[in-house]
Amino acid sequence: MNCQASQSMESQAYHYGVMRRAIDLIDAGGADLTLDGLAAQMAMSPAHFQRIFSAWVGVSPKRYQQYLTLGHAKTLLRERFTTLDASHTVGLSGSGRLHDLFVRWEAMSPGEFARKGAGLHIRYGWLDSPFGAALVMATDRGLCGIGFAGEATRDAIWADLTGRWPEAEFVEDRAAVTPWAQAAFRQQGETQVHLIGAPFQIKVWEALLSIPSGQVTTYSEIAQAVGHPRAVRAVGTAVGRNPVSWLIPCHRALRKSGALGGYHWGMPVKRAMLAWEAARTDARGGQAFADRNNFTP
Structure with a gap:
């Protein structure tokens, strides 16, 4: 950088x-x-x-x-509610527009997820972001984790993200994650994302990518979009487990009542x-x- x-x-x-x-x-x-x-x-x-x-x-x-x-x-x-149409959300080609940034993403296979990160080499570094200090993680295929030190300690954030892929190898390498993080936080250029999660979670995160900047949607709309209209609670859990916060905009999901949710x-x-x-x-x-x-x- x-x-x-x-x-x-x-x-x-x-x-x-x-x-x-x-x-x-x-x-x-x-x-x-x-x-x-x-x-x-x-x-x-x-x-x-x-x-x-x-x-x-x-x-x-x-x-x-x-x-x-x-x-x-x-x-x-x-004023800025976005309806997510399942036909335009589920099964995207693997890319989506986010802010002024072009995001290319790739999901790990269910088998890779089941292995809990075994064989993955994850680099990480603490970087400044527009929303405070952030722990940024990436595989060779792209960013896989972003955690913000807003309410938790750095140790807690580290335990949270590394605990999702307990069999992975973690190596501190700030220089390696900086270019992708710089694109994400400055909202310029292109960055790559490697989504590590269960198939249902990835569908939910894919739906989140289709919400434009400055707009919001509801958990129930996301549930409808991923083909599980009654699974609002499960959708909320999946939104909360999004490992690449801000880049995959889980903050744009609100409750139907207008409450912010968690x-x-x-x-x-x-x-x-x-x-x-x-x-x-x-x-x-x-x-x-x-x-x-x-x-x-």
Whole structure:
């Protein structure tokens, strides 16, 4: 990774750290918390705080507060709900569009899955991401694991991911995983993904890949798309077991009621991802979603 790209990712990670602390303050202070009050609690000037927020997400802190509210999930379902058609979801050719990134993915065979990773050589490294520190893992065929240190310790994240493939060989090699991770986190170029999971899980993860950035769907829609309309609970479990979070966007799956549902790496990370995507989608052009709902800058 070149110096400029490294600095960009480190900057994004720093901005997420600021934003994460702000989420906690907004939760505690409510949507009426002013820019001056929020900046003061962050020990920053209002101008400096606003610059950091705007650089990270593309909108002002005041508008971003609206995206962070729990009620925003219901608004997303109402305004940006995506219906997944099984005929277009199941049996894809092995590639899908995600953000501005082209993802090529390959699934391991059921036999390989049953062997619990035996014979797999998995490289790993801790990298900065837009959503904090991330443990990134890859086989020779592509990224196979991404875990975010939002709510858990690094040791817990390590145990979580390595425990999925207990017979694999793990070798620390930050340089090997960086190019694919850089493409994923910077949303530029092409990256490869090696999906390691049971056949039903892979079908669910494939459906997740068809949800556009800035939009959401429901667990029941995913169940319908994979041909098991009554298996909503099993779908929820499979979504939670997605090993390549963010790249396969399990954060875009919501409950039918509009509740966020769970998220394996912590609810603040899920809320941050949804808010970041929605704000950037609006900032890129067209009539702003926030304006349609009378959000104030």
